[in-house]
Amino acid sequence: MAGIIMNESNTLKGISASAGIVIGKAFIYSPEDIVISKYSIDISDVKNEITRFQIALKKTRQEIIVLKDKLGKEIGKVHANIFTAHLLILDDPMLTADTINEVKKSKFNIEHVFSQSLAKLTQMIESVDDPYFKERGNDIKDVGRRVLKNLVGKNRETLVDLKEEVIVFAKDLSPSDTATMHKEKVIGFATDIGGKTSHTAIMARALQIPAVVGLGNVTEKVTEGDIVIVDGNRGIILINPDEETIKKYSIELEKFIAFERELANLKDLKAQTKDDYLIKINANIEIPEEIPLVHKHGAEGIGLYRTEFLYLNKPNLPSEEEQFNAYRFVVEEMAPKPVILRTLDVGGDKFLSHLNLAKEMNPFLGLRAIRLCLAHPDIFRVQLRAILRASAYGKLKIMFPMISSVEELKKAKEFLEEAKKELKTDGFAFDENIEVGVMIEVPSAVLIADILAKEVSFFSIGTNDLIQYTLAIDRINENIAHLYNPLHPAILRSIKLIIDAAHKANIVVGMCGEMAGDSIYTSILLGLGLDSLSMSPIAIPEVKKIIRSTTLREAKDYVGKIFAMSTADEVKKFVNSSITKRYTVVKEF
Ligand code: PEP
Ligand code: MG
Numbered sequence: 001m002a003g004i005i006m007n008e009s010n011t012l013k014g015i016s017a018s019a020g021i022v023i024g025k026a027f028i029y030s031p032e033d034i035v036i037s038k039y040s041i042d043i044s045d046v047k048n049e050i051t052r053f054q055i056a057l058k059k060t061r062q063e064i065i066v067l068k069d070k071l072g073k074e075i076g077k078v079h080a081n082i083f084t085a086h087l088l089i090l091d092d093p094m095l096t097a098d099t100i101n102e103v104k105k106s107k108f109n110i111e112h113v114f115s116q117s118l119a120k121l122t123q124m125i126e127s128v129d130d131p132y133f134k135e136r137g138n139d140i141k142d143v144g145r146r147v148l149k150n151l152v153g154k155n156r157e158t159l160v161d162l163k164e165e166v167i168v169f170a171k172d173l174s175p176s177d178t179a180t181m182h183k184e185k186v187i188g189f190a191t192d193i194g195g196k197t198s199h200t201a202i203m204a205r206a207l208q209i210p211a212v213v214g215l216g217n218v219t220e221k222v223t224e225g226d227i228v229i230v231d232g233n234r235g236i237i238l239i240n241p242d243e244e245t246i247k248k249y250s251i252e253l254e255k256f257i258a259f260e261r262e263l264a265n266l267k268d269l270k271a272q273t274k275d276d277y278l279i280k281i282n283a284n285i286e287i288p289e290e291i292p293l294v295h296k297h298g299a300e301g302i303g304l305y306r307t308e309f310l311y312l313n314k315p316n317l318p319s320e321e322e323q324f325n326a327y328r329f330v331v332e333e334m335a336p337k338p339v340i341l342r343t344l345d346v347g348g349d350k351f352l353s354h355l356n357l358a359k360e361m362n363p364f365l366g367l368r369a370i371r372l373c374l375a376h377p378d379i380f381r382v383q384l385r386a387i388l389r390a391s392a393y394g395k396l397k398i399m400f401p402m403i404s405s406v407e408e409l410k411k412a413k414e415f416l417e418e419a420k421k422e423l424k425t426d427g428f429a430f431d432e433n434i435e436v437g438v439m440i441e442v443p444s445a446v447l448i449a450d451i452l453a454k455e456v457s458f459f460s461i462g463t464n465d466l467i468q469y470t471l472a473i474d475r476i477n478e479n480i481a482h483l484y485n486p487l488h489p490a491i492l493r494s495i496k497l498i499i500d501a502a503h504k505a506n507i508v509v510g511m512c513g514e515m516a517g518d519s520i521y522t523s524i525l526l527g528l529g530l531d532s533l534s535m536s537p538i539a540i541p542e543v544k545k546i547i548r549s550t551t552l553r554e555a556k557d558y559v560g561k562i563f564a565m566s567t568a569d570e571v572k573k574f575v576n577s578s579i580t581k582r583y584t585v586v587k588e589f
Contacts, residue, residue, distance in 0.1 A: 012215050014190070016235030017201035019538055020210030021253050022188040023246065026226040026239075027166035028219065029159060029173075036148065038112040041103075049103050049110040056150035061090055063146060082139070089143045094121045111151050118144035129359070132312075138172070159186060167230055169222050173200045181207070188230035190218050190237050205290075212237055263541030267298035271533075271544045273526070277552040280532035281540055282340070284512055288326055291333045293537040298544070301338040303460065303534020304399075304512040305330060307383070308346055317379060323386035328393050335394030340437065340460065340512075340534075341387055343412075344379065345369040345401040364468065364475075369402035374411055384419035391431035398434055399460060404442040409455055439512070441465035446494045453505035460534070461498055463513025467491055486515045487571040492524070492562065499529050510534055520579055522546040524562060527555030 041049060068083035089095070099117045103110055118140065126137035159168065162185040171192045181189075186209060194200050194213035204211035210232030222228060222239050229238040229249050238245060271281045282303030283294040294302065310318045310326055318326075331339050347360075347368025360366035373380035387398055400412045413436060423430055438445070438452060441462030445452060453459065463486060468475040470491060473484045485491070495511075502509035510532035515521050517535025519542045525533060526547060533543060558578070565571050 010221075010239040010241065012218050012221065012237045012239070014212040014215035014218070014235050014237065015194070015201075016232050017194070017211040017213045018204035018207075018209055018232050019536075020188075020208070020230075020232045021249065021256060022167060022210050022230050022232075023249060023253070024165055024167045024187050024228065024230075026222045026224060026228045027162070027168050028222065028224045029168050029170040030219075036111045036115045036152070037109070039109050041107050041109055043107065046104055046107070050100055052151065053099065053103075053110045053114065056147050057090060057096065059150045060143070060146045061087065063150075064090070064143075085136075085139060086143050089140055090147075092121065095140075095144070095147075111148060114151065115144075115148060118148075162186065167228050169219050169228075171219055181209070188232070190215055190228075190230060192217060192219050208293075260541075263545060266541050266544050266548070267296070269298075269544070269548065271300075271547045273547055273550055273552050273555070275551040275553060277526075279526060279530065279547060280510070281544055281547075282510070282512075282532055282534035283537045283540065284517075284534050285330070285537075288329050288333075290537065291330065294334070297537040297540040299337075299537060299540055301340070301395075302330065302334055303340050303510055303532060305339060305341045307342060307344055311344060311346060317382070320382045320386045320389075323383060324389045327386055327390035327396070331390050331394035331396050338395040338397060340397045340399050340458075341390075342399045342401050342439065343370070343387070344373055344383055347372050370400050370408055370412055371402065374408065374415075377415065380412075380415055381419060384416055385423060385428075388416075388419055388423055388430040388434065389428050391434050392429040396431065396434060397437060397458070399437045399439060399458075401439045401462070402442060402465070403438040403440075403452065404444045406448065406451055406455065409438060409452060413455070439465075440498050441469070441513070443470050443494070446470075446497055449498045449501035450504065453501050453507055456507065458507055459498060459502045459509040461495060461509065461511040461513060461516075461530075463491070463495075463511060463515040466494060466513065467515075470494060485568045485572070486518075486521060487562075487575060488568040489563075489566065489571070492528075492571070495525075495528055496563075503529065508532065517543065519543050519546050520575060523550060523555045523558050523578075524575070526550070526552065527557075527559030 064083050064086050068080045068087075071083070072080035095114070095117050099110070099114045102108075102113045102117065106113060122137050122140050122144070125133050125140060159181045165185055165187050168181070168186050168189040169191075170189070172194060173189065173191055188210045189204065190211065191200065191213045192215055201211065201213055210230045212230055212232060212235050215237060218237055222237075226240050227246070229241055229246070231238070231249075238249075241249070271279050273279075280300050280303075281298075282301045283290075283297070283299035284304040284306070285291070285294060285302055286306045286309045305327075307323075307327075310323060327341060330341075345368070347366055348364045357367065367375060373383075384398075387396065390396055398416070400409065403409050403412075416434075416436065420430065420432070435457040437456050437458035437460060439462040440446060440449060440452075440459050442465070446466070449459070464475055467473065467484055467486060467488075471483065471485070471488055473480050475484065499509050508531040510516075511525060511530055512534040514535075516525065516530075516533040517539035519539070522533075522543050523546065535543065562571050562574065565574065
């Protein structure tokens with residue numbers, strides 16, 4: 001935001017995991033290291049050691065069950081499932097039976113033997129070159145720490161007993177750490193590691209706690225008691241900022257709160273320009289638990305339901321029934337408003353560990369999204385059946401990601417027709433005329449948009465990937481992030497091409513990439529003629545406000561000027577200056 005002066009030395013840039021700004025005191029959370037002594041035991045003590053171990057296991061089991069219930073009630077069963085995995089770890093024979101056998105054999109104390117079993121199992125799991133297994137290594141450590149604490153008789157340090165409001169700093173936060181966070185006391189958090197799709201980041205968003213992850217070494221730079229600012233909007237942390245910065249952030253925070261309050265009044269108003277042009281505002285969701293937020297911010301439907309999260313961080317693929325229940329829940333909660341459900345989009349930076357796929361040199365250009373589904377009809381079939389069954393409970397539309405050719409789209413539609421036939425035979429109800437759409441996010445799809453438009457009833461522009469593939473800029477590589485520019489003339493021209501092709505074929509076209517939810521671009525997108533915009537629920541009111549404060553005529557003139565420019569820099573300067581003139585909440589990019 002314009003006007004915030006940042007002293008480079010105490011500012012750390014990470015990944016924004018959850019939006020919002022908080023100023024507060026740092027609390028360093030490092031689950032204290034447990035000292036494990038090693039000593040020989042008498043043969044007569046073996047039984048006693050085993051009993052101690054069994055008591056510790058039982059106590060740990062109870063703790064995990066309590067946590068699982070608590071989390072299930074607070075933010076939903078999907079997140080609580082992680083503790084089902086923790087309970088399974090407690091039953092792993094490498095941790096239990098092997099430990100007992102080793103105590104009998106070696107005659108060493110149980111803490112020592114258990115910590116050795118723990119190290120062996122963790123090492124084995126982490127040596128598998130796969131992000132899923134690396135994550136499971138953390139789960140094993142988490143469960144093991146609990147058992148050890150219960151064995152050595154100390155209560156594990158948790159985040160539940162905090163006496164004052166704090167901002168938590170940690171190397172990483174396990175799902176159980178996040179679950180124990182006392183919402184009123186933990187007002188923000190920051191971690192050294194983690195990405196946008198880690199469990200921790202997902203939970204931060206579900207709990208609506210501002211958070212920044214992937215900061216590198218923030219825990220080394222911050223000291224307990226330091227005054228810190230978590231700027232979840234920009235993904236930065238400021239340690240001991242000077243008074244002037246605090247003052248500026250406090251003003252921004254006040255403005256932000258007042259602005260949010262004002263925006264809340266827009267909830268039930270339409271996204272309608274002053275000259276009565278209507279545009280639909282939808283929400284993007286990753287998990288069904290986000291639905292209350294969607295309603296709170298006044299979305300007119302779900303424009304993108306990313307279904308990947310049902311598949312990630314799980315030991316098995318989700319069954320048809322599990323998927324059906326999740327999709328049906330979303331559709332029923334939103335009815336009669338429409339839900340666009342996107343079929344599985346894994347590959348790229350999200351991996352399915354169950355498939356044992358060969359590691360790819362360029363996973364974003366590899367077996368991703370629709371390509372993976374077409375290559376694994378068994379997986380695709382189950383999802384299509386679950387989607388179709390859920391379509392009987394509200395207004396559900398289906399959308400295929402990363403379509404790059406007509407052949408791919410036709411194949412995907414054939415699978416859909418087959419699934420319909422099967423369901424008819426099996427006697428399930430579904431919407432026979434379910435609308436089918438595609439994401440336009442690959443340059444080849446832009447160039448054949450007129451042909452694709454004849455095959456579907458809607459387009460949705462995925463700018464996150466469209467920018468990556470059009471400008472050849474890896475969307476997750478921080479070294480080239482400055483080149484990732486939605487205002488590049490090539491991107492603006494592509495968007496125009498897509499919209500014109502859609503409208504010529506009389507189909508609707510929306511946008512669901514991050515560009516749709518950034519109010520800097522709203523006037524451009526309006527002027528370009530999009531029918532709908534889909535964004536993170538929290539972004540809806542601001543975008544709506546901008547639409548209501550302009551006319552379609554103005555927006556079209558604005559786009560006309562922009563299209564006469566030949567460089568991204570020129571466009572950027574022009575957009576920046578006009579934004580500063582027009583809006584109270586000013587953004588800098
Ligand atoms: C996109 O690419 O713009 C998009 C919305 O999909 P995702 O970010 O899930 O790839
Ligand atoms: Mg995409």
